[in-house]
């Protein structure tokens with residue numbers, strides 16, 4: 077089941093202990109995302125979605141189980157620039173321009189942004205922000221800030237892209253526009269994507285498969301394949317079969 081170029085979690089468990097409380101954040105989580113696929117994780121607050129993400133990024137260590145990111149251990153993958161990451165609220169540096177924010181991962185990896193000027197510009201163009209290179213985050217709309225965060229996540233050409241609620245702060249209309257944009261960007265880059273979201277329709281629109289988790293203990297209860305061809309048109313959001321798939325996932329999500 078190992079996918080050398082994708083994301084593989086095998087039997088991953090994680091327990092947090094603190095202030096006399098033991099939380100079984102993840103129990104025996106097994107997930108395989110083939111190279112170039114798009115997977116979403118959905119589940120109630122506290123079911124361990126962010127913990128999966130943090131373990132896959134090497135920010136947290138599992139108590140047991142194995143994790144491979146494009147064939148590497150999570151920390152090695154991060155150090156080699158294999159992984160890109162975009163979080164909720166964009167987390168941009170407010171004093172740096174759009175261009176200088178997009179350059180951050182290159183600096184972290186010890187690369188010279190000046191030498192990769194074309195790459196930085198290409199990413200800014202990819203997310204539709206040409207002309208805003210020198211703007212500060214405070215001068216941009218919420219959707220534009222999220223686009224900067226996506227450009228920043230992609231600038232190292234990551235094979236694997238992790239996104240934790242990247243559009244959580246956006247209103248419904250903007251969120252759908254960003255979903256369409258993200259589909260295009262992901263298709264252009266060919267990366268393996270793992271998205272954590274609370275939005276069932278967002279998950280179904282974007283994904284090849286939706287992983288449904290429950291809490292206490294955090295675990296996978298179902299993995300639902302999404303049957304729609306690509307590229308997906310925004311009209312899919314009002315398609316009957318689309319709503320049936322969403323309803324099925326909602327049932328699993330809210331079921332016992």
Ligand SMILES: Nc1ncnc2c1ncn2[C@@H]1O[C@H](COP(=O)(O)OP(=O)(O)OP(=O)(O)O)[C@@H](O)[C@H]1O
Nearest residue numbers: 092093094099101120121122123124125126127128
């Ligand atoms: N560093 C930590 N120390 C102690 N407990 C933690 C820590 N990180 C997470 N937890 C606990 O592990 C469980 C899973 O947390 P996690 O953040 O992964 O959930 P989540 O599904 O991402 O939630 P949300 O949707 O609210 O972001 C929760 O019960 C949380 O309180």
